[in-house]
Amino acid sequence: MKTIEIKDIKEHLGKEVKLRGWVRNYRKASSKLRFVIFRDGTGDIQAVAFKSDMGEDNFEKVKKLTIESSVELIGIPGKHPQKEGVFEFHIKVVNIIGIAVDYPIGKKEHGPDFLLSQRHLWLRSRRQNAIMKIRHTVYFAICEYLNDKGFYRFDSPILTPNASEGTTTLFEVPYFEEGNAYLSQSGQLYLEAGIMSLGKVYDFGPVFRAEKSKTRKHLTEFWMMDAEAAFVKHEENMKIQEELIRFIIHSVINRNAKELEILERDIEKLKKADAPFKIMTHRQVIDMLKDKGVNIDYKDDFGAAEEEMITEDSEVPIFVDRWPKDIKSFYMKRDPENPDLVLGADLIAPEGFGEIIGGSQREDDHDILLERIKKEGYDLKDYQWFLDLRKYGSVPHSGFGVGLERLIQWMSGVRHIREVIPFPRLINRIYP
């Protein structure tokens, strides 16, 4: 007899097979009939237990099954009598592996703190399972797109001697005799070394921000993909980003129809976002926000509330382009047409999901970059190697960083970032 997975059930209709997995739920229909909602990681199926099909002993075992018990079921898959395209499983033999007593997550509403403490179990819920499958798709859609475009994966280090995005939100790690190391906030600077060898590179790993923010948008540990390419200028950089995001939308719609349904995601909204993106300058966005009554200045950055307003009338993401230099990083190249601005754009998702990409052309002139590093007050010896990249074979180049979790939130329509990573790390949480 074959052991099969639920995802392959329709290839075995009418044949006796074995399933292995867990009881998601059960229902007593009568003294002779029970239903078990059975799951095995590849899918869920309704298993039907007729006392007359399986005999007294096996039916007694069915009666012992509780939520999250592990079990082997031998039986025959068939079509659901009423529902088109749905299958069910007629149980003949039950082999109990482990009976779960008082599984702590029930049908009632639990608070987020309780669920986060039970994250190792909460992950089994239909919703969390669906989110993790979408995470898998988004991760590999990004890799697939970039690999296909000739980018090489180039892992930047986590332990770093210097800070790429300011020093107030760094986690420190005592490092032997070397003093403190810091957990990386972005691999970008290292990628700029990588392109000089490989042309186009990306990293995709965990990054860390010791931010004291406790919002639904903040994690202290999250995943980031940074991409960087030699000879790519600002406009082409935005084009690559747009193509990438649209490829991800396609991939999720095509590969995760079932999961999007479980999450009750409005797929039409995703489909509508798969159209040419808009570009607005930072200045145009400020004007728009002023029109909407926001008290904001041309030199200001956006908060979460403003970010949501930027795309509230748009079905597609919007690039906010050409920011004032003073609110952006030292490594961004100045706009040759207006040196108060940088050749950088942030991509804001629709439906209030906020910034998903930050990108820019990089400053490639040694002396200008040196001045900027000095002006920021950074220690020059930390950046010597970075300056070397402008001394030996500097070329125009651009790149961008994608926050994986923000993107998953948008794709899956999940409002709280804590649900889209297996084990979220928050300011007050490192367990489990």
Place this chain on the structure above:
Amino acid sequence: MKTIEIKDIKEHLGKEVKLRGWVRNYRKASSKLRFVIFRDGTGDIQAVAFKSDMGEDNFEKVKKLTIESSVELIGIPGKHPQKEGVFEFHIKVVNIIGIAVDYPIGKKEHGPDFLLSQRHLWLRSRRQNAIMKIRHTVYFAICEYLNDKGFYRFDSPILTPNASEGTTTLFEVPYFEEGNAYLSQSGQLYLEAGIMSLGKVYDFGPVFRAEKSKTRKHLTEFWMMDAEAAFVKHEENMKIQEELIRFIIHSVINRNAKELEILERDIEKLKKADAPFKIMTHRQVIDMLKDKGVNIDYKDDFGAAEEEMITEDSEVPIFVDRWPKDIKSFYMKRDPENPDLVLGADLIAPEGFGEIIGGSQREDDHDILLERIKKEGYDLKDYQWFLDLRKYGSVPHSGFGVGLERLIQWMSGVRHIREVIPFPRLINRIYP
């Protein structure tokens, strides 16, 4: 005119195109002829500069080119006059982007300390470039194999409250009001929660060991893939590992022929390793080592020297199976036929590349695991969630961990681990 990459050169023979990249080297043949070895990340090509082809001005520019200068070349690709399958590029126009003055890495031999300090530049060498391309292949061959087998990517956290492999080699990170967090040494325990939702999962990220070892095999930060699967037992676990490793060998041979040639890798040895792997018990291996004159006991672990001896007479990797329980982790399941042994195996690569995989079936009984955790002296509250996995729906399960860098070393034939990761972190090095 088209801008092309060197890898596509043979599709543009005889047509005027533009290349962009860097000067790897140059050679003066006469007052009217120079050769430039030109690279762009996708490949290298010999560019030929005839004064008569390009005129005085352009030839003067060629004469200015130094090692690692960045430049645009317009010209015509053609076949090499002597070498079959090799192409060259006839330069017509030279646009200098940046002249590199005194590039620090020269033709002479440099010591490893100097090269590590210049890692951001050293990466450009033909050898380092080839290694990074093989790294890309190995990384995605692993993902490809596992995705194809129905494993889901499931990122385990880096910041953790507990230690999976002992507490002496942990990096500590002060974490807000929560006390210390630790940098992960392995995601395995978290994957065991993942399989209860998704069936088969893997992570693939950086892990950290604060080991005070300064050998050619040690990094403080390296990349590890952990895989875990529900309902998989010890023997099947080894079969998955063998298939995975053989898939990686295939992939590297097929995708990196050019890079293996640059590295002077003996491909025949790789091809011979792609045959059924051997399995020896730990006891058999000890006997073999004793026969070879090693002073070793049946309860001993292997050092680097012993690991090399294990496969010195074998063309294929060898699984060292069924280890004494006392030298292996608490979570490994005991051999039902001999409770002094565990159902665990390490995979040792041939050619002296040492251990590349550690795997085992996991203890799935709650009470036995509880006893072990107590016996190790670990704090029970750190492991409560891990014990929960045995309380609610425990199933037989197995998994393994692959050290990415060790695998790349073997595939590329590189003796020093510091060369197979973009920015190696060693006990005395976090720069650049």
